[in-house]
Amino acid sequence: MRALRRVLLASSLALVAGCGVLPPLPDAVPEDIAPTVEPSLVAHGSENLSPDGFDAVQRMAVRIRNVGCAGLSTGSGFAIDEHTLVTNRHVVADSEVLQVSTYDGRDIEVTAASTAALADLAVVRTDEPLPSYPELADADPTAGDPVTVVGYPEGGALTVTQGEVIGLTTDPLNENLGEVLVTDAPVEPGSSGSAALDEAGRVIGVVYAKTSDGRSLLIPLSTVQELLSDAGAFTDLPPCS
Amino acid sequence: MSQASQPPVWQPPPGAPSPQAVPPPVPSPVPAPARARRRGSRAPVVVLTLLLLAALGVGAYLWLTTVRWQEDSARWEERAREQAAEVTALQAELDGVNAELVAAREQLATATGRITELADEKAQLGDETVAAQRYLDYQTRVTEAAGVVATALGQCTQAQSQLIGYLENREAYDPADLERFAGDVQALCDQANEANEQLQQELRQ
Numbered sequence: 001m002r003a004l005r006r007v008l009l010a011s012s013l014a015l016v017a018g019c020g021v022l023p024p025l026p027d028a029v030p031e032d033i034a035p036t037v038e039p040s041l042v043a044h045g046s047e048n049l050s051p052d053g054f055d056a057v058q059r060m061a062v063r064i065r066n067v068g069c070a071g072l073s074t075g076s077g078f079a080i081d082e083h084t085l086v087t088n089r090h091v092v093a094d095s096e097v098l099q100v101s102t103y104d105g106r107d108i109e110v111t112a113a114s115t116a117a118l119a120d121l122a123v124v125r126t127d128e129p130l131p132s133y134p135e136l137a138d139a140d141p142t143a144g145d146p147v148t149v150v151g152y153p154e155g156g157a158l159t160v161t162q163g164e165v166i167g168l169t170t171d172p173l174n175e176n177l178g179e180v181l182v183t184d185a186p187v188e189p190g191s192s193g194s195a196a197l198d199e200a201g202r203v204i205g206v207v208y209a210k211t212s213d214g215r216s217l218l219i220p221l222s223t224v225q226e227l228l229s230d231a232g233a234f235t236d237l238p239p240c241s
Numbered sequence: 242m243s244q245a246s247q248p249p250v251w252q253p254p255p256g257a258p259s260p261q262a263v264p265p266p267v268p269s270p271v272p273a274p275a276r277a278r279r280r281g282s283r284a285p286v287v288v289l290t291l292l293l294l295a296a297l298g299v300g301a302y303l304w305l306t307t308v309r310w311q312e313d314s315a316r317w318e319e320r321a322r323e324q325a326a327e328v329t330a331l332q333a334e335l336d337g338v339n340a341e342l343v344a345a346r347e348q349l350a351t352a353t354g355r356i357t358e359l360a361d362e363k364a365q366l367g368d369e370t371v372a373a374q375r376y377l378d379y380q381t382r383v384t385e386a387a388g389v390v391a392t393a394l395g396q397c398t399q400a401q402s403q404l405i406g407y408l409e410n411r412e413a414y415d416p417a418d419l420e421r422f423a424g425d426v427q428a429l430c431d432q433a434n435e436a437n438e439q440l441q442q443e444l445r446q
Contacts, residue, residue, distance in 0.1 A: 022299065023306050026313035033320055053353045063364055067371050074368065099367065105360030155368065157361035 050132070057160060057201055058103045059132035063152040064091055064124070064193065065099040069240035076151030077124065078195035078203070079133035085124040086224065087193030088208050089115040089175075092122045094240040100124065102131055103158050114234035116227050119219055120175040120208040122193075123234055134195065137202040140220045141181065143167045149185045149207055149216065151194025161186045165204075166215065173209055173217075181205050181218040191216070383443060390440050393433030400426040 050059060064087055066073045075091030077100070085100065092098055092113050100108040112125040141147065145165045153159055163185025171180045187194065187210050196205040196218050205218030227233040404426045407414055 022302060023310070025306055025309050029313060029316040029320065033324065052356075053349045054356075058357075065364070065367065065371065067375075072368060072371050072375065074364075099371075101360065101364055101367070103360060104356050105363040152364075155364070157357050 052104070054103055056132050056134065057148065057150050057197060058158055060130070060134050061103055061150045061152070061158055061195065062108065062130070063101045063155070063158075065101070066092060066095045067097040067099065068094040069096055070094055074152065074155035074190050075192045076190065076194040076207070078150070078193070079130040080136070080203075080228075081133055082129045083126050085126065085130070086195075086206060086228075087122050087124060088120045088206065089122045090120055090208075091193045092124065092237055095237065096240050098124065100126065104131075106131075113237040115237055116233050117235065118177040118233065119223055119227055120173075121206065121219060121224065121227055121234075122237070123228075134197065135202045136225065137198050137200075137204045137221055140222050141165045141198060141204045145204075146199050147183045147185050147204065147218075148197045148199075148201075149183075149187055149191065149194050150197065151187070151191040151207065153186075153188035153191045155190045163216070168220075169217075171217070172211070175208065176219055176223065178223055179220070180208075181220050182211070183216050183218060184214075185216050186214070187216040383440070386436070386440050386443070390433065390436045393429070393436055397426070397430035397433040400429055 050056065060079045062077045062079065062085055064075045064077050064085075066075065073091075075087055077085045077087030077091070080086050092115065095113070098110040098113055100110055102108060108126045108128050108130065110124055111127045113122060115122040143165055147163050147165055148160060149163070150158070150160045163183045166182040166184060168179040169182050171178075181196075181204075183196065185196070187207050189210070191207050192209070194207040195203050196207055196216075198204045203224075204221050206224060207216055208219050209217040211217060404419075404423055407419055407422065411419060
């Protein structure tokens with residue numbers, strides 16, 4: 001009899017303890033099971049795009065037509081602010097009229113031009129706002145750094161070429177103060193005044209010449225900044241005679 | 242074995258001396274009362290009944306739980322199928338949108354390329370226009386110069402004819418005047434010839 005009671009007691013305890021491990025009733029199925037936090041959508045390939053599909057590198061470049069007393073020539077340039085262009089002195093020299101056009105063929109009227117005596121640099125002012133202008137890099141590039149040149153070689157279509165910085169050299173043309181950069185980015189006559197950019201699209205120099213072995217010569221950023229910061233470094237462009 | 246088979250135990254009254262002080266009572270072989278035996282035999286039945294009821298309750302709960310889980314599972318499956326259908330539809334829509342995006346990118350690249358070409362064509366036309374204008378200006382200047390040269394040569398010819406007329410009737414004129422006139426004609430013709438030579442050199446360039 002005592003064993004029966006123990007069995008009953010054990011059964012009762014087991015029954016009570018078993019209630020603790022019984023599965024609970026399921027919760028009601030929610031009507032909306034979509035996650036409350038929406039996934040973030042990141043567009044790829046549109047980092048540098050503008051509303052018209054051209055990237056900032058192309059939008060800042062301009063084509064310069066020099067209608068001079070001796071003839072017609074073309075060169076390149078780029079904006080450094082909304083109304084200021086930088087190009088080479090020899091691009092604007094001996095000009096009767098300077099005509100500037102943008103990447104999309106829009107003509108920009110030139111209001112003034114001035115040239116530097118210590119480097120093959122010139123500054124051109126415009127009345128109308130320019131489409132885009134890049135930032136200047138923090139320092140001159142070093143050998144091996146990638147370089148992008150955007151301009152109008154041979155006075156043709158807007159072209160973007162790639163290369164890398166080879167090093168520094170003394171100016172073979174004796175046009176510039178100090179050393180100049182040598183790169184293997186392809187350039188042609190008409191590329192003079194083109195902006196040379198780093199990977200981030202910042203200006204690292206200005207194309208001003210091409211060597212006989214096909215390399216391009218750049219006025220380094222430090223020289224450009226030094227002259228731009230000196231108000232007396234540029235004098236008004238004399239009219240052609 | 243069971244406590245129900247033992248006789249009831251005497252309990253000392255309150256205030257009585259403790260059991261340690263009194264020798265334990267010796268159980269007497271008195272037979273258990275019949276009522277106590279019945280109560281003792283009913284207890285397992287009651288417990289078993291309670292256990293049965295509890296087991297039934299647990300069974301009912303388990304059945305209810307099973308049914309509810311089945312219903313819940315069915316609802317979840319339905320939701321899952323709805324979501325799967327929606328995902329499939331969205332995936333198809335996404336594929337379509339991606340295809341449109343690729344096409345739009347290609348069209349954009351074509352459009353930007355065409356804009357670049359048009360800008361270049363406009364620039365080339367501008368160059369040609371400027372060059373043509375310069376050539377036109379040059380032609381105008383040459384034409385004007387040719388006209389001046391022709392006029393000068395004509396004046397030279399006219400002056401020489403006039404000088405020949407004077408020389409045919411030289412007695413009628415002062416020789417000094419004739420000589421001065423001849424010098425003026427020569428100077429005029431020299432200037433005309435020089436202008437003509439410059440024009441010819443310009444045309445040869």
